[in-house]
Amino acid sequence: MHYISHVHLSLERLQQIIDNHEKIALSGEAIAAIEKCRRYLDSKMKEMDHPLYGITTGFGSLYNVSIPEEDLSQLQHNLVMSHACGTGETVRPEIVKLMLLLKVQCLSYGHSGAQLVTVQRLVDMFNNDILPIVYQQGSLGASGDLAPLAHMCLPLIGMGEVLYKGEVRQAADVWEEFGWKPIKLLSKEGLALLNGTQFMSAHAIWSLIRAKRLSKWADVIGALSLDAYDGRIEPFLPLTHRIRPHVGQIDTGERFMRLLEGSELINRAKEHVQDPYSFRCIPQVHGAVKDNLRYVTSVIENEINSTTDNPNIFPDEDMIISAGNFHGEPIAIPMDAMAVALSELASISERRVYLLVHGYRDLPKYLVAKPGLNSGFMIPQYTAASIVSQNKGLCWPASCDSVPSSNGQEDHVSMGANSATKLVRVIDNVETVLAIELFNAAQALEFRRPLKSSPILESVVAGLRKTVPFIEEDTYMHPLIMNAAAYIRENRAPIE
Secondary structure (H helix, E strand, O other), X not given: OEEEOOOOOOHHHHHHHHHOOXXXXXXXXXXXXXXXXXXXXXXXXXXXXXXXXXXXXXXXXXXXXXXXXXHHHHHHHHHXXXXXXXXXXXXXXXXXXXXXXXXXXXXXXXXXXXXXXXXXHHHHHHHOOOEEOOEEEOOOOEOEXXXXXXXXXXXXXOOOEEEEOOXXXXXXXXXXXXXXXXXXXXXXXXXXXXXXXXXXXXXXXXXXXXXXXXXXXHHHHHHHHHHHOOOOOHHHOHHHHHOOOOHHHHHHHHHHHHHOOOOOOOOXXXXXXXXXXXXXXXXXXXXXXXXXXXXXXXXXXXXXXXXXXXXXXXXXXXXXXXXXXXXXXXXXXXXXXXXXXXXXXXXXXXXXXHHHHEOOOOOOEOOOOOEOOEOOOHHHHHHHHHHHHHHHHHOOOHHHOOOOEHHHOEOOOOOHHHHHHHHHHHHHHHHHHHHHHHHHHHHHHHOOOOOOOOHHHHHHHHHHOOOOOOOOOOOOOHHHHHHHHHXXXXXXXOOO
């Protein structure tokens, strides 16, 4: 059980919660903060003699339209209902589950004005794996993730669809089974639910978890390719990295030394003086990716431990401030940068694949004994090249764009939701390219027999061989590439 509190929530802890299917609960600290804020807001509204944005007024450019007290609940209901206009593909269930958790965390700080019953219902949805159907398109990443969060919160008011026990169902029907009634939203609650960066942040968290795993696998696969290519160890020796001491570069060099320890191939005499950049510069390229992931993690962890809705309520200071904590720029730019960094893992990986299949250094062309009759590993390299090219388009930064909305009141937006969704696509692509490299490197290694690679890398190949055999002659390649991708996805990289 994880208790939602004001203790710093880390990426590692989030991963534990998700991987171990832990349930969540509100801590006493969180309950007290939520109730205190709601009491303050209810009291404040009775004595206020001027409008409060989004609480007693309309939204966006309708900020100057005052709403009568008897309509304030309907105002919030209408907000959630009308803003649920997302389109496109549905968001992956595991990301939606993260959205629920992050929204609970945000509301728990007691600066949002949500009712305790509202936050508790989000907790109940998380714990029972009742996952709202959310769409990828619709958020500008500025006034929070309005459209996707509206879809996430529709079930609170008995509307929308949810994924429950593998079926997409009407939320109202599932609510009836649980004996739950739709929640009557009070003043400010719709804004508290829809303003916020939980769509962007959930994508970022999911992406970081996968990216860190892929970064480690990229080292393992790169080391296997290096050995299969009969590469040199010198570029990984620590002396070079001490005089250019980027943390990621040093770490990459050290990991390669450990991964290749005991290899008969890496230690034999070499005829060539140096290797191409895609091998020789692995510490610099893979290391830069590690440094980027370290930076993005620090930004995203700061974000998920923040209050990102609007207005912000401060009971102790007796203040209600309308500001811009929902604007996604602080995480949109890092997510764009992360997509660029990860695309480089695929880019350099594809170059290593190219070198492995082209008949260099006593390897047969296309990694088959009888090229010509057999195309062998010719076309997997084409596939990798195609994916790398697609990544280049996906890496155009969404955060450099802005389209004004709400009659010009919301005149600069982050487009961080687009940064988030295309980042996920980049990560999927990187996984596939690395799988193709693993497929090729394991094949190439067999042509170096009877010499062996290191015990660590030989164990990786042995594990892969359970679902991806050595290719004697042409066969149906797609399932084998998918098996290699599954191997990366389902197994931890050695030397964590």
